[in-house]
Amino acid sequence: MATPLRVDARVLGYLGRALSHELSAVQQYLTHAGLARLWGLGEMAEHFRREALEEQEHAERLTNRMLALGAMPSASRIVPVRAGRSLADLLRADWALETRAVALYAEAARYCARIEDVESWRLFSALHDEEWHHAREIADWLERLRAEPGHPRSPTGVTHEH
Ligand SMILES: [Fe+2]
Ligand SMILES: [Fe+2]
Numbered sequence: 001m002a003t004p005l006r007v008d009a010r011v012l013g014y015l016g017r018a019l020s021h022e023l024s025a026v027q028q029y030l031t032h033a034g035l036a037r038l039w040g041l042g043e044m045a046e047h048f049r050r051e052a053l054e055e056q057e058h059a060e061r062l063t064n065r066m067l068a069l070g071a072m073p074s075a076s077r078i079v080p081v082r083a084g085r086s087l088a089d090l091l092r093a094d095w096a097l098e099t100r101a102v103a104l105y106a107e108a109a110r111y112c113a114r115i116e117d118v119e120s121w122r123l124f125s126a127l128h129d130e131e132w133h134h135a136r137e138i139a140d141w142l143e144r145l146r147a148e149p150g151h152p153r154s155p156t157g158v159t160h161e162h
Contacts, residue, residue, distance in 0.1 A: 007069045014108035015066050016076065018127070021101055022059035024079040026052050028097060031081045031084050032090045033137055051134070052092075065123050070119060091142050098135035105131060 007076035029052035036045035041107045082093035112121035 007071065008115055008117060010111060011067070011108075011115070012069065012071050012118055014104070014111065014124070015069075015071070015120070016074065016102060018108065018124075019059055019062045019066070019073055020075040020077040020079070021061060021104060023075045024077075025055040025097055025101070026059065027078060028081045028083075028094065029055060031083060035083060035090065039087075041087060048090075054130070054134075058130070060144065061123060061127070066122065068119075080097055088142060088145050091138050091145070092156050095135060095142065097137045098131050098138060101131040102128060102135055115132065 023159060029048045031049035033045045036042075059115055063073045082096070084090055084093060105124050107125035109121055109128055110122055112118075
């Protein structure tokens with residue numbers, strides 16, 4: 001019979017924060033997909049939808065890691081969506097979201113390396129790299145928006161609070 005795992009409370013804390021982050025990211029990207037569609041930006045809407053699915057897959061990997069450690073997943077802090085009135089506003093909000101994730105996963109991976117929890121380290125490192133890639137993509141997209149004034153950037157006839 002396998003020896004019961006000795007679960008580090010701080011690792012569980014990082015997993016919980018990470019799950020809250022990923023579910024918040026799903027909510028934000030689904031909202032941005034819906035807004036982009038309302039604004040007639042079909043291609044962008046599809047991009048945001050795919051991001052939401054990627055973040056959902058991250059939530060799934062975190063959930064599975066928690067279950068493997070014998071912990072019941074409970075995301076306790078879903079962050080309100082940040083949106084805006086233009087595509088650039090949405091991208092800026094997403095850039096902020098992704099850079100927060102990069103910082104969280106870097107810290108979590110460093111901690112897991114220190115206590116030699118290799119499996120959790122592997123997961124946090126992989127997520128760190130994927131969020132870094134997301135942040136980089138968004139930064140490039142924002143740069144292109146600035147460089148091409150003709151690019152769609154303003155919604156029409158849609159108002160929303162944030
Ligand atoms: Fe993610
Ligand atoms: Fe992401």
